[in-house]
Amino acid sequence: EVQLVQSGAEVKKPGESLKISCKGSGYSFTTYWIAWVRQMPGKGLEWMGIIYPGDSETRYSPSFQGQVTFSADKSISTAYLQWSSLKASDTAMYYCARLYRSSSGSDYWGQGTLVTVSS
Amino acid sequence: QSALTQPASVSGSAGQSITISCTGTSSDVGGYNYVSWYQQHPGKAPKLMIYDVSNRPSGVSNRFSGSKSGNTASLTISGLQAEDEADYYCSSYTSSSTQVFGGGTKLTVL
Numbered sequence: 001e002v003q004l005v006q007s008g009a010e011v012k013k014p015g016e017s018l019k020i021s022c023k024g025s026g027y028s029f030t031t032y033w034i035a036w037v038r039q040m041p042g043k044g045l046e047w048m049g050i051i052y053p054g055d056s057e058t059r060y061s062p063s064f065q066g067q068v069t070f071s072a073d074k075s076i077s078t079a080y081l082q083w084s085s086l087k088a089s090d091t092a093m094y095y096c097a098r099l100y101r102s103s104s105g106s107d108y109w110g111q112g113t114l115v116t117v118s119s
Numbered sequence: 120q121s122a123l124t125q126p127a128s129v130s131g132s133a134g135q136s137i138t139i140s141c142t143g144t145s146s147d148v149g150g151y152n153y154v155s156w157y158q159q160h161p162g163k164a165p166k167l168m169i170y171d172v173s174n175r176p177s178g179v180s181n182r183f184s185g186s187k188s189g190n191t192a193s194l195t196i197s198g199l200q201a202e203d204e205a206d207y208y209c210s211s212y213t214s215s216s217t218q219v220f221g222g223g224t225k226l227t228v229l
Binding site: 049050061 | 120122166171206218220
């Protein structure tokens with residue numbers, strides 16, 4: 001069974017760093033892309049970008065370029081989304097999702113990680 | 120890149136059909152046959168309903184169908200059921216080699 005299991009909710013202060021994870025199982029982790037999607041409270045979905053765990057190729061949406069970093073550790077089938085300095089406006093639910101090509105739909109999704117940034 | 124344009128809300132009675140539009144540009148919707156549609160119930164992760172404009176993943180009801188004309192893609196739901204009430208999002212591959220979502224449409228089943 002294909003599963004993407006994300007790390008738990010986080011509460012952080014502005015300026016702190018954070019790395020959340022997405023662990024894939026039940027499929028070949030290195031042959032599918034992983035997308036990261038933001039959903040701010042009460043708002044719509046926003047495409048942040050994708051990473052290909054096979055070679056760690058990354059593609060960021062312009063709005064998120066330079067604001068976050070994607071990485072992956074294929075030895076443990078885990079993708080990561082990282083911030084170096086959080087802002088209150090980063091408060092949101094973050095989803096990871098699997099794609100079989102960079103242009104395809106995302107057929108499996110993680111349960112989401114809620115990130116709250118507040119002083 | 121700007122979000123794709125969807126109506127904020129649509130409604131229909133149980134058993135009827137509705138269509139949700141998704142308008143982009145020649146750099147996204149119009150330029151590629153890579154439009155997907157997602158259903159999201161409150162507090163849940165999105166679920167893929169349509170991919171590559173008109174293909175349904177295994178397990179998705181054939182009451183859901185997709186199409187595209189020019190820069191506008193459409194999702195049609197026939198035989199509306201109470202459980203179809205949800206938010207729906209379109210997404211498209213873009214000329215920047217990323218994807219972009221629509222703003223979302225809230226479907227109310229009357």
